[in-house]
Amino acid sequence: MINRNFKSLILIAILILTTAVISFPVQEEKNLPGVTLISVYDNYQVDTRLTTAWGFATIIKMPQELILFDTGGNSEILLSNMKRLGINLNSIKKVVISHIHGDHVGGLEGFLEKNSDVTVFIPHSFPQSIKNMITKKGARFVEVFTPRKISDFVYTTGQIPGPPGEQSLIIDSKKGLIVITGCAHPGIVNIVKRVKELMKKGVYLVLGGFHYPPISCIKEFRKLQVEKVAPSHCTGDSVGEVFRKEYKENFIEYGVGKIIEIR
């Protein structure tokens, strides 16, 4: 009897440990993929043939599939930019939405009208109306609570408290970790710290909206040994300029039409 109780106790302990400690498999460097990042929606412009508008959306081109991170605020602009860049909508299999603000989720409905054969990863705090809209369009959704795998070598930080609650994307690339943020409402430094704790690896690139951080965040970035930065969307011009001066050749000008190849 005691023996049986002991065994079930051990089993429960193992179950608790495996669910509580979320750690991702450490990949050997030679197995890590090359990644291409394409800005398809931003209020900053790199390719003048494309349309700019307030918001953020980036395509993550992995060897196995394309992932769309955020959808900007207007699906017509999103779709026309993607068309100009020669992106085949049907090769997008997953969509990740960082947070509830209209300049990130606004293009989703129009996108799903063109390609509903996708899984949409949304923060669990999203209202029922968005969940209903996704299923009505014929797509699937996954509510994100804690850190989890999205695709091979691609993970989400899980919903980090805001307001509003927000998830960021992590890519385990050949050069190191890539962190992509929508607006970084939970704080850009907080997010990078979380990613480092979670993945136990160095951060190669942080890209996206940094949400008007204080200038001191640049010092924090150096402390966290972030190699390269590509601030855009809601970072703020003055902080962006200080990042540019500090990071020099490791500062990447990011905006709609920019293509970053990490090989």
Ligand SMILES: [Zn+2]
């Ligand atoms: Zn935003």
Ligand SMILES: [Zn+2]
């Ligand atoms: Zn926002």
